[in-house]
Amino acid sequence: MPKYIWLLVIATAINVTGASFLWPLNTIYMHNELGKSLAFAGFILMFNQGASIAGNLIGGLLFDKFSAYKTILGGTGIAVVSAVMLAFTHDSIVSYSIFLVLIGFGSGITWPVMFAMAGSIWPEGGRRAFNAIYVAQNFGVALGATLGGYIASISFDFIFLSNATVFLLYFIIVLLTFRNLDKEKDRQMHTSILQQRAKIQSRTAFTALFILCGGFLIAWIAYSQWQSTIASYTQDIGIPLAQYSSLWAINGFLIVLGQPLIKWVAERITSQKVHIYMGTVIFIVSYLIAMVSETFTMFAAAMVILTVGEMLVWPAVPTLANELAPKGREGFYQGIVNSVGAAGRMIGPVFGGFIVDLYNIELLFIILLGLLIIPFVTTRLYDRKIKVEHNQNMEV
Missing domain, CATH: 1.20.1250.20 (MFS general substrate transporter like domains)
Structure with a gap:
């Protein structure tokens, strides 16, 4: 490098x-x-x-x-x-x-x-x-x-x-x-989302992106609970603070060390849609385990499973967004994906906090498990209209 x-x-x-x-x-x-x-x-x-x-x-x-x-x-x-x-x-x-x-x-x-x-x-x-x-x-x-x-x-x-x-x-x-970074910079390579004010070049692709990002938003709302409501819950049941923090150490090191495994999977299963399906199933398993966890070991197991799902889902959505993007609009589409992820991190802690404050964390887990059905639907449907238009063009 x-x-x-x-x-x-x-x-x-x-x-x-x-x-x-x-x-x-x-x-x-x-x-x-x-x-x-x-x-x-x-x-x-x-x-x-x-x-x-x-x-x-x-x-x-x-x-x-x-x-x-x-x-x-x-x-x-x-x-x-x-x-x-x-x-x-x-x-x-x-x-x-x-x-x-x-x-x-x-x-x-x-x-x-x-x-x-x-x-x-x-x-x-x-x-x-x-x-x-x-x-x-x-x-x-x-x-x-x-x-x-x-x-x-x-x-x-x-x-x-x-x-x-x-x-x-x-x-x-x-x-x-x-x-000296400015000397290395190629100004023509990048555009910001604020500059992308021209008319959307492909409304079908743009609609597909928003449908896809609907599931991405839900995944981030669920994921953000680990940094908010689940974090507080671990303290309520007496898990030491150092052990809770080590869950994120497990997450980070597993992502670094797990790259060869993800590369192996990606070479054999090339469909990004399938990656999202697999990752979402893994997310659901992780939350099922977290819902009944009362010890650090069980939360650690849930975090390991969650991390595997994360490594499949998080790269897949930007990749699909890049495939949807018309030429010259890649940066704009990636900006939308990043903003949707951040929106999930914004909404998640507030949403989860209200549920736990008014009811309990068990209800929150049940709601999250229900919401995680949505990414299956959005991933299945987002490009349906694109395929129809493509087939019509082929017939013409």
Whole structure:
């Protein structure tokens, strides 16, 4: 890989490690330490994800129009200042909420630039460039969640200090080593979703994308419960904080180490539709196990199963979106997929929090199992009209 790809990989791993000290524990801290309801915690996480979406759109626009280096530096600067302020003011729910949202916004600005630069610097690398960033992200999740759980079991204060320290390290790396990124940038390769205001070129394909993304939204609403309601539930039944965090370490390391298995499956089962079907079935099995789990071992088993499903579903939807996209609209379609995933992460904690606050987590699991039928339907139906139009064109 080129030198600057390695630089992006290292920076990504450090950035996500810092973020992963905190994000698995947000709901636990707000609910168990600050005494707020799960629904309230879900609202704050919703605003955090909303700010991240806004940051993504602005970051993509700034990358296209101005400087990759200054965009990453600006986004990282916002995240660093917010993390430092959070480290000293996290006892107040008001300041906690404000700075958590600002961290989401600042971090959101950097991500489209990181991915865009990976493709721009190494276009001949194809998927390998993006896969390198993806693996670095999951390594950071595993490392940060592992360390974060043990640090939080000593004191939550140390978590916020560690989060700020690692963000500061990331900022210094960006400041000192990313200055020449603009020289490597190919401005013609990328467009932001904000620039895609032209008339939709293929309404059939666009409708198909939205049907497909309906199931993707449901999958993310279900998945986000592991970071919110399920996280709080593990504390209610006495599972140590360090063990809960290690669930995300299992998730991250399994994604990194499981790439050969997924490659083997992908070579033998080439249909992305089948990948979604398989992954959704695996999701359902995971939630069935989680629903009856009372020990760390059972939750760990559920997480392993969930991760296998994730590795099948998450890459399949962007791949199908790319196949649907008319020429020159690939970035726009991928932007929609990313926004739908973020919307699921916004809605999920609020939705789950209300159900658990008003009723119980058992009902939430039953509802999630019912909702997970929807991805089967959307995946089955999304391209039906496209096939009909294709057959009509062939007859003509």
